[in-house]
Amino acid sequence: MDQTVRGMYCLRCSSKQVVRGSIGESARFYPLRGFLKAILGKPVFIKDEHSHACLDCGLVWNELDTASLKENIRTFG
Numbered sequence: 001m002d003q004t005v006r007g008m009y010c011l012r013c014s015s016k017q018v019v020r021g022s023i024g025e026s027a028r029f030y031p032l033r034g035f036l037k038a039i040l041g042k043p044v045f046i047k048d049e050h051s052h053a054c055l056d057c058g059l060v061w062n063e064l065d066t067a068s069l070k071e072n073i074r075t076f077g
């Protein structure tokens with residue numbers, strides 16, 4: 001039983017042992033800001049259907065809408 005994703009490599013260790021998964025429905029990304037801005041700024045929601053994890057090094061990665069991220073950074077700095 002091989003659940004690894006064909007053609008997918010880990011961004012950090014280049015392992016091919018990558019599996020799909022989920023990090024939860026309310027996953028959010030907060031662009032790095034100063035402390036106050038981090039509280040006031042809104043997060044960008046992550047697309048849950050694109051979660052991956054590396055079986056060898058533990059790196060987890062995901063994907064979000066780049067237009068939403070750019071707009072978020074423009075708005076909240």
Ligand SMILES: [Zn+2]
Nearest residue numbers: 010013054057
């Ligand atoms: Zn890895």
